[in-house]
Amino acid sequence: MNHWIIAPVVLPAMVAPMLAYVMRHDVVLQRVVSLAAALVLSAIAAGLLVTAASGEVQVYRLGDWPAPFGIVLVLDRLSAMLVLLTAVLGVIVLIHASATGWDRKGRHFHALMQFQIMGICGAFLTGDAFNLFVVFEILLIASYGLAIFGGGEARLKAGLQYVIMNLAGSALFLIALGTLYASTGTLNIADLALKLREIPAEEAALVRVAAMLMMIVFAIKAALFPVQFWLPGTYALAPAPVAALFAIMTKVGAYAILRLHTVVFGPDAQAIGALPGDWLMPAAIVTVAIGALGVMGSKRLMPLAAFAALGSTATMMLAVAGFAPLAAGAALYYLVHSTLAAAALFLVADLVLTRRGSDLLAAQPATAQNGLLAALFFGVAIAVAGMPPLSGFLGKLLVLDALKDHDLRVWIWGAVLIGSLLTIVGFARAGSVLFWKSTAPGLEPVPNAPEPMPISPAQAAPSIAVLCLLGLLTVFAGPVMRYTDATAAQLFAPAPYIEAVLENQDGTKDPEDH
Numbered sequence: 001m002n003h004w005i006i007a008p009v010v011l012p013a014m015v016a017p018m019l020a021y022v023m024r025h026d027v028v029l030q031r032v033v034s035l036a037a038a039l040v041l042s043a044i045a046a047g048l049l050v051t052a053a054s055g056e057v058q059v060y061r062l063g064d065w066p067a068p069f070g071i072v073l074v075l076d077r078l079s080a081m082l083v084l085l086t087a088v089l090g091v092i093v094l095i096h097a098s099a100t101g102w103d104r105k106g107r108h109f110h111a112l113m114q115f116q117i118m119g120i121c122g123a124f125l126t127g128d129a130f131n132l133f134v135v136f137e138i139l140l141i142a143s144y145g146l147a148i149f150g151g152g153e154a155r156l157k158a159g160l161q162y163v164i165m166n167l168a169g170s171a172l173f174l175i176a177l178g179t180l181y182a183s184t185g186t187l188n189i190a191d192l193a194l195k196l197r198e199i200p201a202e203e204a205a206l207v208r209v210a211a212m213l214m215m216i217v218f219a220i221k222a223a224l225f226p227v228q229f230w231l232p233g234t235y236a237l238a239p240a241p242v243a244a245l246f247a248i249m250t251k252v253g254a255y256a257i258l259r260l261h262t263v264v265f266g267p268d269a270q271a272i273g274a275l276p277g278d279w280l281m282p283a284a285i286v287t288v289a290i291g292a293l294g295v296m297g298s299k300r301l302m303p304l305a306a307f308a309a310l311g312s313t314a315t316m317m318l319a320v321a322g323f324a325p326l327a328a329g330a331a332l333y334y335l336v337h338s339t340l341a342a343a344a345l346f347l348v349a350d351l352v353l354t355r356r357g358s359d360l361l362a363a364q365p366a367t368a369q370n371g372l373l374a375a376l377f378f379g380v381a382i383a384v385a386g387m388p389p390l391s392g393f394l395g396k397l398l399v400l401d402a403l404k405d406h407d408l409r410v411w412i413w414g415a416v417l418i419g420s421l422l423t424i425v426g427f428a429r430a431g432s433v434l435f436w437k438s439t440a441p442g443l444e445p446v447p448n449a450p451e452p453m454p455i456s457p458a459q460a461a462p463s464i465a466v467l468c469l470l471g472l473l474t475v476f477a478g479p480v481m482r483y484t485d486a487t488a489a490q491l492f493a494p495a496p497y498i499e500a501v502l503e504n505q506d507g508t509k510d511p512e513d514h
Contacts, residue, residue, distance in 0.1 A: 002051070005060040005075045007044045008083050008121035011037060012114040031098045034110035038091045040107060041117070043332035045084035053483065055490065057500035059127065067127070067501045067506040068188030073412040074127035074501060077487040078332070082124040082255060086248050088341035088469075089343055090117045092462045096347050097241040099458035100107035100354065104149040105239075112149070115142035116245060123252050127501055129180065129187040129264075132256065133173050136221075140166050143249065146242040147234055158237040165230040169220040176213035183207050192264045193494060211265050214256075215279065221253030222317055223310055225286040235306035240350030243306070245341035250313045251335055251426050258328060263494040281322035281408055285415045287314035292419035297427035301359035304430055305349045307370035308384045309342040311419055315386075318412055319399045328488035330398035333481055337473060338393040341383040344466035348376045351463065352434060355453055361430050363437035368454050376460070379467045381427035386420050396420065398450060398481070 015037040023029045051058070052075055056356055060073040094113065096102075103109040119139025126132050148159035149192070183206045184195040199207060216227075223231035231250070235243045291311020298304035316338050319331030353359045355367040369375065381392075386392035396416060403412050473480060490496070 001293050002060065002075070003059050004048060004051075005043055005058060005073050005125065006062075008041060008048075008087070009073070009118055009125065011041055011044070012118035012121070014251050015119065016111045016114035019114060020108055022267055024111075027104055030110040031094075031103065034114060035094050035098070036117065037114065038087065038094050038117070041121075042084070042087040042091055045087040045321070048075060049080040049084050051075070052077050055486065055496075057490075057497050059500050061505075061508060064508050066505040068186045068191035069296050070508075071131055072127040072188070072501055073125045074189075075125065075496065076497060077483065077490050078255070078259070079124045079388060081336075081487065082248075082485070083121050085126070086117060086120045087341060089245060089248055089339065092347075092465055093241045095458065096244070096350070096462040097239075098348065099240070099456065099462070102150075102239055102350075108145065109149060112145045113245070114308070115139075116146060120248060120252060124255060125440045127189050128195045129189060129192065129260070130177055133170070133177060136173070137170060137250070139249065139252070140170070143242075143246065146245075147238045149239050149242060152237075158233045162230050162234040165220060165227065169217050172220075173196075173217045176210045176217065178211065179210040180207055183210065184356045188501070189260070189263055190494075190498040193290070193316070193498055194502070196264060197363045212279070214260060217281060217499040218253040218256045218260075219280070221256070222285040222313060223253075223287070224314065225290060226283075228287050228290060228310060228314075231310050232303055232306040235309060235346075236302040237302070240302075240346045240353070243302075243309075244343040244346040247309060247339045247346070251316075254313075254317060254331070254335065257320055258331070258491060261323065262491040263497060268493065281318065281406070281412075283292045283504070284314050284317040284321050285408065285411050286372070287311070288318065288415040288419045290314075290321045291331045292422040292426075296367060296422045298426065298430075299361055301349050301353060301361060301430065301434070304361070304426065305342075305345045308345060308423060308427075309338075311423060312338040312342055312384060312392075313461075315396065315399060315419075319402055320418070321401050322406060325485070325492045327399075327402040328491060329481065330402040331488070332478070332484035332487055333391075333398055333477075334395035336484075337383070337470065340466050340470055340473070341380065341390075341392060344463055345380045345384055345465045347466065348373070348380050351455060351459060352377065355455075356434075361433045363433055370435060372455060372460065374431070376463050376467070377435065380463075381424075381431060383467070383470050385427055387424065389474060390470050391477065392470075394474060394477050435463055445491075 019030050019034060058075045062071040116139055119135045119142060122135035125134060126135060144163055148155050148161055174460055177187060184192055186192055186195060196207060220227045235246060291307050291314055294307025295304055298307060316331050316334045343483060352373055383390045383392050386396040400413060403409055406412060471486045
């Protein structure tokens with residue numbers, strides 16, 4: 001077995017308690033250890049990506065117990081790509097939080113971040129539906145603390161709404177798992193794939209109920225209509241570095257839909273049919289519209305960023321809902337872009353907000369280094385709106401091309417194109433108020449405005465780094481799309497995944513002997 005597969009879960013799980021209990025009074029030491037752990041995790045994730053690029057599916061069996069009895073972690077192209085994305089984003093967010101002093105507003109910021117990273121990586125690697133629930137709860141518990149980090153009445157109210165929504169989702173998830181186990185006797189993803197193919201369509205009513213309950217749960221995690229309302233409130237009021245890391249959290253819902261509805265509830269499972277896609281696509285279309293209208297109507301910077309992140313995630317979900325290899329490849333390319341673009345937007349918004357003292361989109365005297373902030377905002381606006389030359393433009397073209405033959409193509413194209421136009425107008429309006437009108441003569445100073453603070457290189461570096469990554473995603477779009485297309489093809493041909501998990505288990509323990 002390749003023991004590096006478990007490292008993305010074990011490393012942050014070991015570092016987090018040390019940060020929480022041993023180093024809680026020394027923020028500098030916390031920064032050093034937390035960032036070092038994130039860098040090591042990124043190196044490990046890069047190695048796993050190279051390993052998975054060959055197309056071989058590798059399995060890590062905890063305790064040498066055979067599947068489906070034991071817990072398994074599975075490394076394939078999809079999980080390797082998303083673990084690397086999580087690790088890189090973690091490094092960027094930790095640098096920003098340390099440079100801007102966000103981590104000084106509480107003792108356990110870095111410990112919570114490590115638990116969050118652990119849960120996200122675990123969700124991408126687990127090969128068992130019940131353990132997917134377990135790591136969901138780990139990342140959610142950490143996210144509860146991060147969402148209200150720094151306190152404040154408004155943040156606590158938004159955090160309470162976030163907690164209630166996710167508790168409801170967790171309850172539905174448990175009900176779905178119980179229903180699925182009652183129907184099949186297993187929750188191992190590979191074993192579920194085999195068991196469901198043996199159930200006749202006329203006897204699969206409970207399975208269809210479980211499949212739709214899971215779809216609802218993952219739709220909540222991905223913030224799709226009609227349960228999208230938690231995201232703008234939570235992301236707009238959460239600390240900006242936390243909101244930047246949360247950009248990958250909605251992708252956990254998208255990942256779970258892709259994984260379970262290709263391997264488990266895929267085309268070979270006749271009992272399910274096209275039921276998930278029939279519900280998911282309209283929800284994604286409406287969510288794209290809500291995100292665009294939210295950007296247009298926002299009167300504050302952080303809600304604008306939150307609605308932009310919502311629209312970007314929904315655009316990716318359009319391709320996910322296509323449930324076809326070409327659409328899934330486009331979705332994965334856009335997933336990488338959407339995560340990085342949303343993270344960059346929140347990081348830049350934080351730099352602007354801390355120098356203006358308010359996120360209200362109203363003219364006030366120019367801040368220190370107004371030109372640099374304007375350039376960074378312009379870059380992230382291009383990325384989020386999907387304009388050339390950054391990767392969002394290519395990603396949206398891929399999504400639209402993959403769905404050009406869909407029954408709802410008119411609605412899909414209309415939502416994406418009109419939504420993009422509204423997003424561009426919303427960002428143009430916000431940018432002109434923040435940076436252009438702020439240079440007009442005669443503006444009265446804002447009462448209790450913060451002292452002018454120049455942006456240090458360490459504070460600007462994370463935002464610039466993400467914009468550079470988006471540029472590289474455009475320059476190397478060909479190799480990246482070849483990887484995402486191969487990943488999608490691997491998803492829709494799950495036989496090697498099932499074989500790697502359930503066969504070739506020599507050397508494992510015999511459950512009957514224990």
